[in-house]
Amino acid sequence: MVQTRIDARAAALERLIDHAALFPPASMPMDAAVQEDRRLLASSEGWLVGRFVVPASRLAELGDYERALTVVLDEACNSELLSDSRIESVEVPARMEPPDHPEVYIERSLDDLGWLDELGGRRAKARCGGAATPTVDQLGAFVRRCRELGVVFKATAGLHHPVRRGDEHGFLNLLAAAVFGDEERALVAQDVALDSEALRWGDRAADAAEVARVRRELFTGFGSCSVAEPVEDLRALGIL
Numbered sequence: 001m002v003q004t005r006i007d008a009r010a011a012a013l014e015r016l017i018d019h020a021a022l023f024p025p026a027s028m029p030m031d032a033a034v035q036e037d038r039r040l041l042a043s044s045e046g047w048l049v050g051r052f053v054v055p056a057s058r059l060a061e062l063g064d065y066e067r068a069l070t071v072v073l074d075e076a077c078n079s080e081l082l083s084d085s086r087i088e089s090v091e092v093p094a095r096m097e098p099p100d101h102p103e104v105y106i107e108r109s110l111d112d113l114g115w116l117d118e119l120g121g122r123r124a125k126a127r128c129g130g131a132a133t134p135t136v137d138q139l140g141a142f143v144r145r146c147r148e149l150g151v152v153f154k155a156t157a158g159l160h161h162p163v164r165r166g167d168e169h170g171f172l173n174l175l176a177a178a179v180f181g182d183e184e185r186a187l188v189a190q191d192v193a194l195d196s197e198a199l200r201w202g203d204r205a206a207d208a209a210e211v212a213r214v215r216r217e218l219f220t221g222f223g224s225c226s227v228a229e230p231v232e233d234l235r236a237l238g239i240l
Contacts (some may be wrong), residue, residue: 022225052069056074069088071089114140152218160230172199
């Protein structure tokens, strides 16, 4: 289902979550992951789902499944692989060289952000959980530097909840950091909220047009092995 309402919730959430069911901790078999992806897209929350994320080495297992894809390089890349018309973006881990593709996300350590200055028009990717969770200072500095350089970024791993929970970063917190600045405070705020009129944090509010601009020009979304968990939390908060 395609969400057509033009409001702040649509601006913030439409295609926000790339479906990465093939990756840990879900690590679903391909058939099960595709079945779950079909179910999600047909559900009432299908408009929140972005691309289907596939390791490059498993692309052939998809067969003829017609779906917008993000491919994560886990083997040497070749031009034949990237000629697949379903591939909208490519993600490149630290150990690999970026290919020639219109939309490439580079993942590097957040310990030293000098690599952001050398992207040459490519995009950035921040890992927010998993084996290691970046500190608030590290993630805040990453968002701030991307804004300063005009670098578009996405996130992955660990963003299962809209609002920060314990040591886990919240995806609405990350959006608030991108929209409002004051990044470190936004990342730990418990009063980030979203309704049809605005994304809100304290006495600050950003309307649908501003949120849409930030989604387009700075923070595009995040990958998650589970879409159900973020959706459940959004429902519990009354956002959906």
